[in-house]
Amino acid sequence: MNRSVISIGIIGFGTVGTGTARLLLQNSNLIKKRTGIDFVLKKIADLDIKKDRGIKIPEGILTTDAAELINDPDIDIVVELIGGIHPAKDFILQAIRNKKHVVTANKALLATKGNEIFEEADKNGVEIGFEASVAGGIPIIKVLREGLVANNIIAVYGIINGTSNYILTKMTDEKVEFADALKEAQRLGYAEADPTFDIEGIDSAHKLTILSSLSYGIPLMYDEVYKEGITKITSQDIEFASELGYKIKLLAITKLSDGGVEMRVHPTMVPNEYLISKVDGVFNAVYVEGDAVGATMYYGRGAGDMPTGSAVVADIVDIGKKIDKRQETEGRRQTADNRQHRTEFKIKKIEDIESMYYFRFSALDQPGVLSKISGILGNYNISIASVIQKGRRIGGSVPLVVLTHMAKERDVLNAVKEIDNLTVVSDKTLFIRVEGKEG
Amino acid sequence: MNRSVISIGIIGFGTVGTGTARLLLQNSNLIKKRTGIDFVLKKIADLDIKKDRGIKIPEGILTTDAAELINDPDIDIVVELIGGIHPAKDFILQAIRNKKHVVTANKALLATKGNEIFEEADKNGVEIGFEASVAGGIPIIKVLREGLVANNIIAVYGIINGTSNYILTKMTDEKVEFADALKEAQRLGYAEADPTFDIEGIDSAHKLTILSSLSYGIPLMYDEVYKEGITKITSQDIEFASELGYKIKLLAITKLSDGGVEMRVHPTMVPNEYLISKVDGVFNAVYVEGDAVGATMYYGRGAGDMPTGSAVVADIVDIGKKIDKRQETEGRRQTADNRQHRTEFKIKKIEDIESMYYFRFSALDQPGVLSKISGILGNYNISIASVIQKGRRIGGSVPLVVLTHMAKERDVLNAVKEIDNLTVVSDKTLFIRVEGKEG
Structure with a gap:
């Protein structure tokens, strides 16, 4: 048997919360036609429930107490849209322990505390949807x-x-x-x-x-x-x-x-x-x-109420479809996914990467400067692809731009340090990593 | 309980068939790590099984008889990659009736016979994956x-x-x-x-x-x-x-x-x-x-063995995950999706659209031509945004290019017919629809 109603609680009635609520209310018929499931917005929690959000909300769903929806046995999915670490993390963990699925747009929280959150979700057999956390509406x-x-x-x-x-x-x-x-x-x-x-x-x-x-x-x-x-x-x-x-x-x-x-x-x-x-x-x-x-x-x-809301609701629908199937058999289970499957891995330090580079040296307008700078680059195996030098400023400094072939970042850092110590270089060198084909 | 092996049969060992087989064989470990499911390539059917496809295939999986895999009770998913209408359609319908899920890249078949195929699939409670049918590797x-x-x-x-x-x-x-x-x-x-x-x-x-x-x-x-x-x-x-x-x-x-x-x-x-x-x-x-x-x-x-194979295997994995869950409860059921949900709809004829237009008229190089052509356009409410006329050919014809504001296609067709009958117009008018903001 199909349970065709999924209840949603949103914590955070800011930009994305408003977009999500609007979408759940306005496009609910469309979504029901597409999925066979009724997604019902049951509660919205925010500290400020007086402010006009420019959207008509059914009566009785606003609350200032997040716990009210985290502990509501009828709510299937808790949507966290307040951002930041505290109290978002506690809300999410509590919702998970209450066996609620969670959808969040909170990249700062996931990036820094995500391992703990996903572990808790796996333990409790619930899903975490986070499509909205990266690149807004792009799935x-x-x-x-x-x-x-x-x-x-x-x-x-x-x-x-x-x-x-x-x-x-x-x-x-x-x-x-x-x-x-x-x-x-x-x-x-x-x-x-x-x-x-x-x-x-x-x-x-x-x-x-x-x-x-x-x-x-x-x-x-x-x-x-x-x-x-x-x-x-x-x-x-x-x-x-x-x-x-x-x-x-x-x-x-x-x-x-x-x-x-x-x-x-x-x-x-x-x-x-x-x-x-x-x-x-x-x-x-x-x-x-x-x-x-x-x-x-x-x-x-990548941002905005409705684009990000589009991603939030896509997650809600995905989870809703899974709940819908589970309800049939009253069973819950974990879903394998590609979040973590490597047991061994190595993270590269920035010093260990290779790239092409753009340098802007602040060179005094004197003879021999290019030769000194290019000499140091050569000593560090940094090979030059193009040079731009123009403009003259008597006694002042001019930008000297160098584009390199592939080089090691470690060599670049050492070369720049040495170059910045030259008396003919008047300011710190700026460098930008360059993508593209070697040419 | 998790059934973690899904068996695949591929019909058609051409470009995409080879890419799909290669991917299933080469990236099977990765896919297993990501999904927890073993996807096993059990059979490949093609009329030509002698040809070297540049890929090492385990012994005993090649056959010249598609029926062998359509009727194999151990095969969960039949992948149709021969293209065209016949015999692809019969293979797919037979597979569906044998309660097999189907993955296909066959856009010609789906576009022209898809309603019948999807109906049969719904009746038999199986999935049709067709990611590879549009835009190759793009999901x-x-x-x-x-x-x-x-x-x-x-x-x-x-x-x-x-x-x-x-x-x-x-x-x-x-x-x-x-x-x-x-x-x-x-x-x-x-x-x-x-x-x-x-x-x-x-x-x-x-x-x-x-x-x-x-x-x-x-x-x-x-x-x-x-x-x-x-x-x-x-x-x-x-x-x-x-x-x-x-x-x-x-x-x-x-x-x-x-x-x-x-x-x-x-x-x-x-x-x-x-x-x-x-x-x-x-x-x-x-x-x-x-x-x-x-x-x-x-x-x-949008094409190629591996990009299209990427889409075929994504479908296989999606269906595999669903089978994996169904096996737990030995139940099958249909999945609602957004294929068809409108009961009423209207398709617009091309005559009824509105667009901006580019015209290239073949005008004789005589006085008054622009005036005649623009007069006819005006009569049909087609308003001109830009004109390019250059080059002179004594006695010959020159291209006269006109860019319009928004106009009705029906008016455009009528205007062109009238213009092409002018004695000062030497050849059929070419027009191209133009996208973009009115300017």
Whole structure:
């Protein structure tokens, strides 16, 4: 027999909570037609239940007490949308212990406490849906777990923070500096008053932790992710990149190299011919390369009430279908998935990666500077692909731009340290990792 | 209790059959780790089992008799990869009646006979997996059915035929004519000796039929799809399009307008700013707009042994997981899905759509021609956005290019008929539908 009603409780009536509620109410007929299941929004908990959210909610479902829905025996799925670690983690753990399935968009929580949460869920035979935690409405979690299940994942490259992508796009299109682009992002509501998480790569690193765990069957290891934000990028770098045929994007990268898993977030020069270089504004995209499927890419909005709500509801429906089947036999069981299957793995330190590099040296405008710098690069086996040097400033410093072939990051760090000590170099060297084919 | 072995039989040991077999054999450990299930390739049927497929197959699994695996009580999933209508349809129906789940990449069969096949599958309580039938390795079927399940689909725009996309890309990049680009595609194995299905939009229409059915919950109605191929496109049109800021792509379009479902395949001018205009060569991409998620796009290889094999195996795994759960309780049941849920629907005829249009008129180089042509357009309420007229050929004909604002296709057809009867027009008018914002 089919139980065709699934009851939902949402904790957190902010942007995504409102989008999710709206979708559950507005598209419930559509979803019922598609699945045969009635998804009923039974409760919404938030500290502020007076505020007008611009949505008509049936009477009696708002509460200020999350425990009310976590402990409600009639609620099948608890949706956590308050974000942050506390009290979200406790709410989720309590819901799991009450044998409720959980859907969450909380990447910070999953990236840092996810192992504990998933373990508790496995113990209690419940599901955790987290499609909305990475790349908003793009169903990238489902793609990795199911669509590409037959593939060894070669590499994942993601633009998974809309705020920083908006800032870099604005700097590129309008030749403005970082600070002005950030201000505009804040004015438009794309960046928060404290933008640290977005512009320092922390949010991207949270999401990358999840993608990496799914791709390589390793635990969630946020602390191992190398993070570098976009605050040092100048419009001059963007212009040099353009001259060399590249866009600068904040990429979250995870890939296997020599048996080690790389996890890194940093500004990256991406060749203009690559589709992902065309992903602009607040849009997100995740490029996934599999050993069978080859190159694939998934593009869409990474944030916002309705796009993220779309992912939350997709998780609710997936879990609802599973509950529906279990109800038939009154049985529950765990689902194998590709979250963790490796018993041995190695995480690569950033010093151990290889890449191509863009350097912007601040060189005094004197004879012999290029020779000194290129000499040091040569000593560290860093081979030069292109050089741009222009402009003259009598007695001042000029940017000297060098693009390299593949080199070891460890060598790059050592070379830069030595170069920055030269008396003919007036400021710290900026370097950006470069993707693309050796050329 | 978990039954952890699922047995597979493949009918058709061609390109995709070989890719699927290779993947099942090579990545079986990975898949077992991810799912907890052993997927075992038990039999492969093909008329030619002598040919070297470049893959090591365990002894005793090859047979020339498809019935051998259709009737094998130990086989859980029959994978049909021979293509075409006969005998593929009979094999599939027989497998279904033997209570076997079926996975197929056969878009022509599903588009034209799919309603009968799905009905039979529902009757027998088995699943039909068809991820590989559209856009090769891109998990677009899963995205539409599950990832975007909460969305009303506003529109789908697909580049879903790699051959025609390769030809148009080559014509664009190298300024060659259609015939030469086709020859090159044939030389590279991207086009068949008889390229009709690819270049006339038939293959795209098969796939669109499936996408449309999933998006709008309507039956599979291949006969209702409007089809127009790429054979009339000249490199001159591509150049004019480029001058106006567009690329020409063969798009498969399905969308809702005024309550009617549009299904059409035709060359389309796509603005250069649209990401899908950058999808080049043999790559496929499907743009999907949902009412909640907004704009999304899915990109990858639309054909080839391993990419398509990736989709076939993803279906096998999905079905395997379901079987695995059913075995626990020895029960089978149907799965609701979003294949068909509309009881009433209206399909729009091509005459009833609205679009912007590009016209290339073959005008005699005489005074008053533009005035006559634009007069007729005006009479049919077709309003002009841009005109390009250049080159002079004394006494000969010159191309006169007109880009319009939104107009009704019916008016366009009537206007063109009238214009082609003018004595100052020397050849049939070519028109291409144009996507993008009114400008």
